[in-house]
Amino acid sequence: MRLHRLDITAFGPFGGTQGVDFDDLSAAGIFLLHGPTGAGKTSVLDAVCYALYGSVPGARQSGQGTALRSDHAAAGTRTEVRLELTVAGRRLEVTRQPPWQRPKLRGKGTTVDKAQTWLREYDAAAGAWKDLSRSHQEIGEEITQLLGMSREQFCQVVLLPQGDFARFLRADAEARGKLLGRLFDTRRFAEVEQRLAERRRTTEAGVREGDAALLADAHRMQQAAGDAMELPELAPGEPGLAETVLGAAAVARSTARELLTLADCRLTAAESAHAAADRALAEARELDRLQRRHAEARERAARLAERTGAYEAAQRRMERSRKAEAVAPALELRDAAETEHRRSAASEARARALLPDALAGAGAAGLAAAARRAAEERGGLESAHRAERRVAELAEERAGLDRQERADADVLHEAETWLADWETTRTALRTRVDDAQEAATRAGQLALQRDPARRRLDAARRRDGLAADTEDARRRALASAEAAAAARAHWLDLKEQRLSGIAAELAAGLADGAPCAVCGATEHPAPARRVDGHVDREAEERALAAHQQAEERRAEAERRLGTVREALAAATAEAGDTPTARLAEQAGELEREYEAARAAGSRLHAAQEELRRAEHEREQRVAARQQAAVRSASRVAGRERLEREQASLEEELTRARGGAGSVAARAAQLERRAALLTEAADTARAAEEAARRLKDADARLADAAFRADFDTPADAAAALLDAEAHRELQRRLDARDLEETAVRAILAEADTADAARRPAADPAAAERAAADAARLLREASSARDAAVRRCGELGRLSARAADSVRRLAPLRDEHTRIARLAGLAAGTSADNERRMRLESYVLAARLEQVAAAATARLTRMSAGRYTLVHSDDRTGRGRSGLGLHVVDAWTGRERDTATLSGGETFFASLALALGLADVVTDEAGGVRLDTLFIDEGFGSLDDQTLDEVLDVLDSLRERDRSVGIVSHVADLRRRIHAQLEVGKGRSGSTLRQRGAS
8 A cells, every 4th residue: 555645624733725745755765744742743644544444543533523624724614635545556546524514505504514435546548537436335345445454453554653552562461462353353263262152052051951851751751650760859961860860761661561461460350250240231131121021911911801892893883984985986976966066056147147137037048149249240340440550550650750850850959059069179179180290290209319318228237237347356356466466475485495495405416425516525424304394396386386377367357357447438438427227217208208209199090080080970960951951841741641541530430439438449348248148158058967967966876875775875974984084993903903913922922931930130230230340340441551551651751761862962972072162262171271262372373473573673673682572471370372572682581571661662662563564464465555654752762773763664665665754853854854844823734745855
C-alpha cells in the first residue's frame, strides 16, 4: 500500500482545505511530520484512517459525525477527506463525508445530511477515473479485502503508536494476549476451545442421559420382577453401573422362569378339575330336563281330556258347513241378480229425472224416437257453423289491419326519430375513425423507439452481470497473485536452504586423494554431512516449476480480468450510467404506450365498418318510411270490403241461432238433448232385463236348498262359513289332533319314563361346584399369564438395557476423548504441563516470530547489545506462553523488558513495532506496506542512538518503503529534509510541505 495524496476539508483542526502530496514526501524515503502541540499532527493520521475505514483510531472514534468536523469551518463548508493510494496494483481514490448539520436552504434552523462515500479507480488505458461504488458497506469491504487488515491492525501496523508498544513491552501475558489476538485474529482458536468445551458438555449430557435411561429401565425391571430383584442405590455416571444393572436383570429373569414353571403346573390341575365339574353339571341339567318333560306331558294330557266336548261340537259345525257349500253357487247367483236389479233401477230413475216433464212417463221406444229427431236437427246447423267461422275470420283480418297500422306508425315514428339524430351520429363516428387513424400513426412511431430501448436495457443487464464477473475475476486475480507470491517465497526458501546445505552436497562427491572442488585439498578429514530435511537440486527445480506455473496462472487471471473489464466498459458505454431498474421502467413505459396506441389503432377498421353500417341503416329507414305510407293507403279499401261481407253473414247467423247466444251454443243444446234421451232409453231396457234375471235366480236357490237338506235358503246361508272362519275352525281341529299325538309320543319315550322314576335332580348344586372350579381355573390362568408377562417384560427390558449399554459404549469413548481434548485446549489437563490454552499457544508462536523480526532491528539500534526473545515459562500459578524478555549481550543474562531505560524502551518498542508490522503483513497475505508512520518517542534518544535508529529506518527504503516520523525533536528537522509542517492559528491549522530537495 502506497499513499499518493491526501486532501482535507473542515476536518479536525483544519478549517479550510489542506492537501498533502505523499509522492513528493516519500521520494526521500524518510519524511518528518512536525508542528507545535495541538496543531493537528495526529489529525493527519486520523484523516488517513478515516478515509480508509470510515472511523478514526482509538478513543477518538466516538461521536464520529460531529467530533470530526472542524470548529473553524464555515457554516456552508462540508467536512470531506479524499485519499489517493495504490494497493494491490490498483490506483484508487476514496472520498468520505461524515454526516453534518447544515443550515436549511429555506427558513431558519439546521438539517442533517447523511454521510456520503465515493470510491473511484484510475483506468490507465482510458486515462480517466472510473466510478466503482457509493455504498458504505461495499467500499468498506473492498478496502478491507485489498489491505488484508482490519482497522485495528492497520492502526497498529501502519501508524505505529509507540506508547502502545512501550506498554506492550511491560504488559503481563493477559494484556499481550488481547493485543495479539486483535492483530492476528485468533478468534477461531478461541472458538475451537469453546466448541470443544461445548462438545464435552454435550457428550457428558448424552452419557448421563443414557445412564438415566438405563437406570429407568432397571427400575422398570425391578417393578416388573417384584421381590425377585434387588437393585442397589445407583446414580448416572457411577462406574460399574451397566454391569450392576445387567447382573441384577439376569437374576430376575432366572427367578421369573422358575415362577412360570410352578404356574404351569397349577394351571394343569385346575383345568382337570374344571373339566370334571363341567361333566357333572351337564348330567344334572339333562336329568332335570327329562323329568320336567315327563311332568309337562302328563299336564297336557289332562288339559286335552277336559276340552273333549268343545272338540266334538267343532266337528259337527264343520260338517254342516260342508253341506252348505253345495248351496253357495245359487246364493251367489241370486245376490248378483239382486244387486244388478237395484243398480239398473237407480240408473233409470236418474236418467228420467233429467228429461222434460212431457217425456218423463214415455217408454223405451218413445224415448229412442225423440233422440233420433234431436240428432237430425243438430246436423242441419253445418252451414251456420261456416258462416260463424267466416265472421271470426273477418274480425281477425280487421285486427290484422289494425296491427299493421300500428306497426307502420311505429316504423314511421322510429324512422323519424333516428333520422333526426343522423347528423350527430355521423359526426361522432367520423371522429372515432379519425382518432383511430391518429393512434395507428402514433403506434408506428413508437415501434421505431422500442428496439433501441430494448438494446440499451439488455446492455445494462450485461453491465450488471459483468460487474459481478469483474469482481469475481478480480478476486481470482488476487488469489492467483497471492498463490504466485507464496510459490515464489517457497522456491526462494528452498533455494536458500539448498545454498545453506551446499557443502554437504559437494562433500558427497569427495573421494580420498581427489582434490576438493572448492579448496583443492586432497585430504578430507571432516567432510560435511547431510542433515534431515536437506534440499537437493530436484526439490529446488520442482519448486521453481511450481513458481513458474503459478506465475502463468496469475498472468492468465490478469488477462481474464482485463477481458471482463473491457466487456464491462463496452456494456457501460452502450447502456450509460442509468440504473438498470430505471431503463427497465422506461422500456416498460414505452412498451405500455405502444400497446395502448396499437390497441387504439386496431379499432380503426371497426370504426369504419360501424360508419358504413350507419349509412346503410339510414338508407333502409328512408325506404321503410316510404313503404309504410303506401301500405296505409291500401288498408282503407280493405276495411270497406270486410264491413260489407260481415253484414251479410250476421243476418244468416241470427236465423240459425234461435234463442241461443251462438250457433255452437244451439248445437250444444241439441246434442245434450239427444244424449239424455238415448241414455234414458238404454237404462229403461236394462231395468226390464234385470228384473227378469232376479226372478230366475230365486227359483234356482229354492231348489238347491231343498236338495241340500235345508228347510229354507236362509238356513243354508246361516250354515255357510266364509274362508277365514273355515280356516280358523280347521286349524283348531288340526291343533287338537297334533297335541294329542305329541303327548302320547312323549309318554311313550323310554329315557323320559326312566328319568321320571329316578330321584329329583339338583342342577343348582352342580352349577355351584362348576363355578368354584372355573374360579380356580381363572386364578391359575391369571397367575400363569402374569408369570408369562413378567418373563416377557423382563426379557424385553433386559434386551433394551443391553442395547443401551452397547450404544453408550461409543459415546462414553467419545466423551473421554473429547474431555481430554477440551482439557488440553483449555490448559486444565494434566497432560498440558505449561497450562497453555490453544489460543495462547498460537499467539506464542506469533510472538516468537515478532520477537525474531524485531531482534534484527533492535540489534542494530542497540549497537549489538540487545535481542528480544519469547518465553513460555509459567509465572507463579498462572498459565504460560506469552512472556517477552530482553537478552543483554554485555552481561549475557536474560532480563525482563520492564528493566529497560526510557530511551532503550523507545527503540525496543520501535523495533518491536516494525517487526510486528512485518509479521502482520505476511499474515495478511503479503500485502506491501510502502508507507509507514511512527508517532513520537525520539526525544528520549541520545545522538548516537538516534543515528542508529535513523539508519534502521533509512534501511526500510531497501524494501521500497517510506517512513513518516511524527516528532517535536528539533534535531530531526535538521537531519530530515523532507518535512510536513502543521501550523496552528485562530482560524484553524494549516499544512506546509517541503520536499527532499
